[in-house]
Amino acid sequence: MATTIRTDTPVLETTSGRIRGFAADGIHTFLGIPYGAPTGGAARFRPPRPAEPWTGVRPAIVYGAACPQAPREAGAPSERHFVEEAFLLGFNHSRYDEDCLRLNVWTPSPDVAKRPVMVWLHGGHFASGSGHDIAAFDGTSLARRGDVVVVTLNHRLNVLGHLELGWARADLAGSGNAGMLDLVLALAWVRDNIGAFGGDPDNVTIFGQSGGGAKVTTLMAMPAARGLFHRAIVQSNCALRQTGMADAERIARALFAELGIADEDPDRLAEVPYAALSRAELAVMARLAPQQNPARRNRRIRWEPVVDGRILPHHAFDPVAPQISAHVPLLVGTTLNEFTTGIGQPDIDGTSLTAVRQSLAAAYGSDADAILAHFRARHPAASPFDLLSRIYSATIREWAVIQASRHAALGGAPSWLYWFTWATPVLDGRPRAYHNAELPFVFHNADRCASATGGGADALALADRVADAWIAFARHGDPNHAGLPAWAPFADDRVTTMVFDTTCEALDNPDGPERAAAGPA
Structure with missing residues (x-):
């Protein structure tokens, strides 16, 4: 049976303004909703801010931009591997921009039913990917099957989300967890807005695979995320440990040297075009972690959240699980x-x-x-x-x-x-x-x-x-x-x-x- 798409759907009120999506196959879909303000320029490496208000009714009918990142082909072992993986996963081409704090919602109905909410965190470790770049991530069927509200989202990755600069200047402390703070802001948006989409803000499950599983694990140990989710699912990447401050500083200093930026001048990083920033960070990571032992995948240097003692007080699940999430059921x-x-x-x-x-x-x-x-x-x-x-x-x-x-x-x-x-x-x-x-x-x-x-x-x-x-x-x-x-x-x-x-x-x-x-x- 052919799909019928309707655009004469209800206008919903969010904390930043009104939006209208579309309906198809019995599911209402809202795409590319801003949950945070643009993160480029002077906002680079800074904590995220809520989305800027807009006037009128914003169309929520196409996906938003993903965080800038290296091409997928660059990380593939071979062209054939990339081609076959792209076939299996159904890669979608994304737009990339530092205005990337966007999310997508699928719901059986924007009513007051208080359905369970399932918030998906995408893979690509903490360096690549998006909430819509793989064919499976479409939430239509899951929302219909379970009478649930499905949310996927984009956030800052790689050098933009996890470059720790607190060692260079105190007011930049925490920049190594900027991407994780984006996720906290997205979950706060869900808490404040999901009721208008038929979801229950008191029944939120975060679930993710690969890097998304690592994001779920990390959120379970973050005080700022406490109370914003109530169940957790970790698929194929537990990431019991995160990056320590010593390694985070070593990565950052190497990047400064690669770019020819003095340690005392971190503001210059906001002026570097992303293409140059990406070339530099890829070169640095290749030098610091040139080989990978397939039996020890979780013991290598890469972009990750940083154990800074404040935003992430300790490694998420090592040596013990985080007490602040003891009450959260876990599926892994x-x-x-x-x-x-x-x-x-x-x-x-x-x-x-x-x-x-x-x-x-x-x-x-x-x-x-x-x-x-x-x-x-x-x-x-x-x-x-x-x-x-x-x-x-x-x-x-x-x-x-x-x-x-x-x-x-x-x-x-x-x-x-x-x-x-x-x-x-x-x-x-x-x-x-x-x-x-x-x-x-x-x-x-x-x-x-x-x-x-x-x-x-x-x-x-x-x-x-x-x-x-x-x-x-x-x-x-x-x-x-x-x-x-x-x-x-x-x-x-x-x-x-x-x-x-x-x-x-x-x-x-x-x-x-x-x-x-x-x-x-």
Whole structure:
């Protein structure tokens, strides 16, 4: 049936002015709503300010600009990898501008129903991406399926969001967390405005994947965010630790040197065109973190929130979970294959055991042979490449288990653990259950994102089960629903994990020995 779009929809009043969106497929959509003022020029590296008021009715019918960032192609291992990843994820081209503090809302109806609100934080770590650059992020189907209000948003990233300058001048302290303060401002906008869209400001779930998961984790430890959300979902990036002040200052000083700016003249950074700023920050990061150990992905220098003792008082989940979020139910998990996949590698199934040994030796040193032997014994039918993928991905899952355990230890609210193991059939099945694989399922977009899922009956059925779990969690703080087997909350003596696959199972510690062998990421 053809989609009918209506633009004669209700005008809504927000704290900055009136807006009008459009309606399609039974869902009201509002795109590109400013929640903050422009962040360029003298506002660079400064805390965000609320959106400037406007007169008249503002059309909210197209996405706003994303934060300036390096091209996606620049970070891809190869052109083929970029092409295949773009096919899987359905990359959308974004406009880039420092006037990027925009958000999008999907709602079944702008009424007074007080629906659960689900605020999505996009991936790209803290350097790239946007709330609309991947096809799965369209909130129409999730809003309809769950009778919920879905919000996605853009905020400051990379050098614009996480360059700490407090060491250069006291009034610039906190600039290393500017991007996180943007998120706090967006959540405050939700608190103050979402009621007009049919949402309940007292039932807000923040959820995010990859870098978005790290953003959720960080918000849980930020005093300024306390009370602005009530449930949290972390997908494929726990980020128990953030950047320390020493590393943050080292990055900033290197950037000053790269640009030829004196340490005592930080205001000059506001005058540097973003293109030059980006070239400099990419050069600096390449020097400071030139290599990446696939077994230790979370131990590297990159743009991240900064533990400054004030905005972020301490590492979010290390050595313990943040007490200020003890009352917030947590859902956390990873995919089976994460970053070690066949995307962009057509000959991956021909990987030899010798090549696997060499890779593991570089990552694990003298422990490599014992780790490989352990995984071969547990998965005797697995190919050499799949053994390698399981080993490297187990280190990432271990962080999810640690996060669930530390949160549960506070005793304030339960943790729930999942593992997404469904392997896509597209591209000859080479991607496996790759990093990002769960996104079309979480947003109930398995049909819309057939280039990622294949669009088959198994994928559509799994999307029902996954999306309903996220919806149930947003509504009640418990992901159980009639379409899944009983799912117990996390406990250290059981490590109950919901395995999302063609057949969903709740298993107790299904990979405990493997995680113990591979170690944390």
